[in-house]
Amino acid sequence: METNIIPLITEEQKLAEETWRKSIPAQVFLNYFFAINYHIQEADDAMGGLQHLPFFRAHQAELAETDVQAITKMLHACWSTEYALRSTAELGDEDYLRNALHWTFPQAYHTIMAGLQAFLYTAGVRSNNPSLIRREVGRLVVRNAYPRPISFYAAGAYGDFSIHRLPLAGYKAGLHIAGKEIDAQAQIGQFLRTTRKIKAQATRQQVQANANTAIRSQKTGKVLDKWTAAHWQQITWRLGYTTLFDLLGRLRISQTSREIERFVEADIDFKLFHYSLLNIVSYLNGIHETYVAKAMGLERYQQLVAELPRHLQHSFVEERLRTRVAPTLRDDEPTMRMAA
Secondary structure, eight states: OOOOOOOSSOHHHHHHHHHHHHHHHHHHHHHHHHHHHHHHHHHOOGGGSGGGOHHHHHOOOOOOHHHHHHHHHHHHHHHHHHHHHHHHHHHOOHHHHHHHHHHHHHHHHHHHHHHHHHHHHHTTOOOOOHHHHHHHHHHHHHTTOSOGGGOOEEESOTTOOEEESOTTTTSOOOSSOOOSHHHHHHHHHHHHHHHHHHHHHHHHHHHHHSTTTOOBOTTTOOBOSSOOHHHHHHHHHHHOOEEHHHHHHTTOOOTTSHHHHHHHHSOSOHHHHHHHHHHHHHHHHHHHHHHHHHHHOHHHHHHHHHTOOGGGTTSHHHHHIIIIIHHHHTTSOOOOOOOO
């Protein structure tokens, strides 16, 4: 009689293992954004609000009507993109959300960037150049223009990165969703380090590809292939600071890239991903709206919101004005002076 041999690992188990292994990069990415949202919720208290920041209290601008129109255009772009992102999340079906990553990743990035540009405009930075915007917002994060939950950043040369304002960032990040603040900070710290590493390597490639900037051997004059710590140190100034806005830049994934396909095929909680993204978007857009309203004057900002296109009427924009922007500004005098 033939003996039936029962395999220790079934085909189903093998398939599940393979799916899980392929899902790890997407799971790690979800962990990162969940951790950012978790950290915001945990650290967002009354004392950590904008109204307590000296930078915010001193923020003012002299805006002509043409400036107000330019800012309004940026805010409309910001809000319409957030509207589209929210509409996708509300449709809600897991399979739909999975395939929607092709456009929700860029939408989350672009809505925040449009709101950031509106804020930067009131701070005198009026440029569409992504590198300049990234550098300026990095400086603002370091100067404490943002509340505590998102004031963290990475600095330093390749191989010697330092994480600031995230005291638990040195702990080892796990492969699970953050359940404690230590998990969240460890994962954000890892995200900062990997993002800064990618930027450093790209900068090195750019520097070495240019005959005028390439670091060469002192003996032979040839472009160096291998770098020491001292060589990395020479390009650190080009990196600026690595902040939350650089982490959000990782969302700009091409529709044709293999990376987005890895996400679509992964076995992760897509509803949780969209939930985390939406919370981060709302938090950051609310901060930038409050800065704009302070520079513009609350009354003028309220008028702007009252005149929104139909699809944005009585929406999240008005709710944030009522629950976040107006309460923060209530004790402030309008600082806008119409220029002649």
